[in-house]
Amino acid sequence: MTNLQRLEQTRHEIELGLVNTFAREDDGLKQSLHLAKQAGLPTIQISPLQGKFLQFLATTCNASKILEIGSLAGYSGIWLARALPQHGRLITLEVDPKHANVVREAFAAAGVQDRTEVRVGSALETLPTLAAEAPFDLVFIDADKTPYPDYLEWALRLTRPGSIIVADNCIRGGAGFNSSDHTGVAEYNRRIANNPRLVSLALVMDDSYTDGFAISVVKPA
Ligand code: SAH
Ligand code: DHB
Ligand code: MG
Numbered sequence: 236m237t238n239l240q241r242l243e244q245t246r247h248e249i250e251l252g253l254v255n256t257f258a259r260e261d262d263g264l265k266q267s268l269h270l271a272k273q274a275g276l277p278t279i280q281i282s283p284l285q286g287k288f289l290q291f292l293a294t295t296c297n298a299s300k301i302l303e304i305g306s307l308a309g310y311s312g313i314w315l316a317r318a319l320p321q322h323g324r325l326i327t328l329e330v331d332p333k334h335a336n337v338v339r340e341a342f343a344a345a346g347v348q349d350r351t352e353v354r355v356g357s358a359l360e361t362l363p364t365l366a367a368e369a370p371f372d373l374v375f376i377d378a379d380k381t382p383y384p385d386y387l388e389w390a391l392r393l394t395r396p397g398s399i400i401v402a403d404n405c406i407r408g409g410a411g412f413n414s415s416d417h418t419g420v421a422e423y424n425r426r427i428a429n430n431p432r433l434v435s436l437a438l439v440m441d442d443s444y445t446d447g448f449a450i451s452v453v454k455p456a
Contacts, residue, residue, distance in 0.1 A: 263345025271308035286314030305378030405449035
């Protein structure tokens with residue numbers, strides 16, 4: 236075995252141990268993946284450990300109102316919804332009506348339909364309609380990458396001190412820190428790193444160890 240193969244095997248064993256110990260998928264999460272496959276949706280949902288981390292963050296900020304941008308098949312939404320109290324609410328924004336139908340089915344199968352709502356439309360058109368439902372305790376950004384800086388500005392408007400803002404795909408194998416990156420992600424990282432209202436960092440935490448979340452907490456005013 237080469238050193239590289241040994242390293243990959245070690246990573247694989249670490250991943251298995253972490254997921255088996257801390258982030259086992261319940262039947263609802265499995266059903267979401269099954270429905271996504273059936274509908275031919277891309278396999279671009281977050282990893283189980285990322286899902287558990289979202290639950291952890293939602294719990295640390297006592298979240299009862301959560302906003303998600305980019306639903307896909309409801310996988311991350313189910314992880315988040317399971318962190319909500321009975322009266323809590325997750326609003327998830329999705330541009331593709333076909334995806335939104337799968338999400339609704341997955342939420343119902345996971346038993347979280349009472350506390351979740353899918354809003355169909357381009358997020359930049361839906362976000363300005365959410366003021367009356369703000370502040371959100373946690374915002375999870377995981378839609379198209381070009382408008383990430385705009386999604387951040389909306390997240391800042393729609394949160395409170397102590398709220399947490401999470402964005403997926405902020406590392407992108409290092410491209411997320413490259414000044415010539417044009418996806419919007421590098422600009423997102425610059426803004427959260429330099430905004431005096433935020434404490435931020437990014438963490439490698441997908442299953443290939445090349446991508447991960449950027450996380451920010453809104454400081455007291
Ligand atoms: N958060 C999901 C994965 C989301 S994949 C999970 O981890 O389970 C990205 C999703 O964002 C796709 O479903 C895509 O249709 C949606 N999307 C892309 N552009 C969008 C936009 N402008 N507004 C809202 N949703 C968008
Ligand atoms: C893609 C989008 C994502 O949000 C992700 O986590 C991985 C891939 C994509 O559009 O290819
Ligand atoms: Mg993503």
